[in-house]
Amino acid sequence: MASGINHIKGTLLIAIPVGLVGFFGGGGIPDGLACALGCLSGIILSPDLDVEHRTESEYLIYRVLGKFLGAIWFAFWWPYGKMIPHRSPLSHAPILGTIIRILYIYGLGGILWFAFAWAITGHGTWLPMPNWLHPLAFWWLIGLIFADALHYIMDVLPFWKQHRYPWWMRTLRKLFR
Ligand SMILES: [Zn+2]
Secondary structure (H helix, E strand, C coil): CCCHHHHHHHHHHHHHHHHHHHHHHCCCHHHHHHHHHHHHHHHHCCHHHHCCCCCHHHHHHHHHHCHHHHHHHHHHHHHHHHHCCCCCHHHHCCCHHHHHHHHHHHHHHHHHHHHHHHHHHCCCCCCCCCCCCCHHHHHHHHHHHHHHHHHHHHHHCHHHCCCCCCHHHHHHHHHCC
16 A cells, blocks of 8 residues: 555646646646646545545645644545445445545535535525536546546555565465464
């Protein structure tokens, strides 16, 4: 598993190439920017939100937006960390992990939005869902999928693994323990 800081560095490094995918694949600068932004969103909407303790993403929000919003962000993702085992395919598999995280935001976010609207206006409304076929939303999502795919690769590659022993030694130790 690569550390949170390495994940952030990796995401920053690929943001421009991923932006170019949107630029050439979509309709020029707006789609390119949306794609790069989606990739950078991966720093905050990280697959590692599946851990129960404070992650790099939560630490960043805490630092940038302050204690109050940081605490809300942490609380919002706490059930996600509780439900999904760390580095399970539900959070880390490319595409699937991204889609489940988006659905989680809409599930829990939708309930909270409904309750908030109910408290203020006396009747609940559903959280408006972006039109994913709109080019900007579509390329943002593609950018996020790229960031999550890189995260997965970095977690899987032995190069970044934070272990004292290389993977083959740990396999031998497991076998002959
Ligand atoms: Zn991870």
